[in-house]
Amino acid sequence: MIFRLLQSLTLAAALSLSAVFAHAQEEPKKFTVAWSIYVGWMPWYYIEETGLMDKWAKKYGIDVELVQINDYIEAINMYTAGRFDAATMTNMDLLTIPAASGVDTTALITGDYSNGNDAVVLKNGDSMEDIKGRDVYLLELSVSHYTLARALESAGMTERDITVVNTSDADIASAFNDPAVQASTLWNPQLEEVLKHPDAVKVFDSTEIPGEILDILAVKTETLEANPELGKALTGAWFEAMSIMNADDAEAKAAKQMMAAAAGTDLDGYQVQLDATELFYTPQQKLDFLTSEQAEKTMSFVTEFSFRHGLLGEGAPAPDAIGIELPDGEIWGNKNNVKMRFNNHFTQMAADGEL
Structure with a gap:
């Protein structure tokens, strides 16, 4: 009798553990993204508030949380420290904060360049x-x-x-x-x-200085390589938002009004900022702009400035101390210290209708 009772308890425990493990396996992987208020990053607010992020995350079986951080530099520091999987930042700040700190980082989405915003x-x-x-x-x-x-x-x-x-x-x-x-x-x-x-x-x-100040969504390279579904979900959500903004209809106006209010301005004020921003509304526009030649030209100015101001890490011997992977896979700079990468793979998928 005691043996049968123990056998039943053991079986019940095993079934309970199996249920826990099964539930754990069903839980989608969760990723967090930090963003800060800036005209070129306000679409992330729209993407979160309208459920676009949830829609694309669900499509790829993951969970993505977009978190607004009011202090721009602090958001990048938190990303660099491992608090977030991705964050919005400029190309220079990507180079001089996470990359210079040894955090291999990929520019997943280059959404625009400043064309009067600075x-x-x-x-x-x-x-x-x-x-x-x-x-x-x-x-x-x-x-x-x-x-x-x-x-x-x-x-x-x-x-x-x-x-x-x-x-x-x-x-x-x-x-x-x-x-x-x-x-x-x-x-x-x-x-x-x-x-x-x-x-x-x-x-x-x-x-x-057109094309020199790039506004980017950066992702930890290791995380992106291990979870390509994250790259697909973020890229898909971004370009759906771009498509909505780029239309000439009530939905586009409502989207911009939402972003304007969140940025502390009105529609006219937000439009002034948009006019000073060269947004890539389609995947092909981004692909056409961010060629390897353009990326190398842009980063040559940025690395020189960063080196002069000691921003490339302690003991950096030259402006090209940090290797930068260009969109075609070539490495510019130190091939043994690649910490910054421009990735057109997911944007190409979007352009080809494969997301």
């Missing part, structure tokens, strides 16, 4: 030459710093001709109202606010 703004001046000798308020070692360096170069100057005052992106717009602040470099939506100041004059913007 700018140098002065009071009491109307040209870049007028910036000489001034304190320039910006987020140090960010793309704003890069924009300033390129602007100074265009006017025959260097950073020795000015003084950088490090200012967070959260404070940069309000700082411009201080009479002592006479020069600033910043991006939208803060740029839009600063340009409302009666004395603000934009003396340089990213239209003069």
Whole structure:
């Protein structure tokens, strides 16, 4: 009798464990993505809020959570520390934060390039030459710093001709109202606010360096390689949102209004920012732009700037210390230290209708 009771209990326990294991196997893999407020990344808000992300994640049997992080640099730091599987960032920040920290990272979606969204703004001046000798308020070692360096170069100057005052992106717009602040470099939506100041004059913007500031959704290479379904779901959701935005109908208007409100502006204000952004609305537009030649040209400027400012990691011997995989698979830079990758594979699938 006791033997039969033990046998029954053992069988019940085994069945219970089997049920637990079966349930665990049914649970979809979960991935987390960090994004920050910027015109080119607001579609991720729309994708999350409208259920597009859930739709595409379900198609590939996974769970993807899109998380808004208010501090842009902190979001990248959290990604680099392993808190997120993916995050929005520019090409320069991808190189100088995760890649320089040894985190092999893939630019899964290059959604656009800044075409006026980053700018140098002065009071009491109307040209870049007028910036000489001034304190320039910006987020140090960010793309704003890069924009300033390129602007100074265009006017025959260097950073020795000015003084950088490090200012967070959260404070940069309000700082411009201080009479002592006479020069600033910043991006939208803060740029839009600063340009409302009666004395603000934009003396340089990213239209003069087209294609150099890329806005990216970056994913850990190891995670992407082990879970291609994540790349498919993110790419599919992104280009469906692009298709909706690119239409001339009520749905497109409603989508932009939703993004505008989340970005703290109205539809007209958001459209101003969109007009300064070269969005790749179709997979083919992205493929046509982000060739290996373009990627190498863009990153040559970025790596030089980053090396000069010591952003490529301790002891980096040269601008090409970090290897960069180009869209065709060729390696530019150090082949033994590849930590940044441009990947057109999933975008090509989207272009071919294979997602």
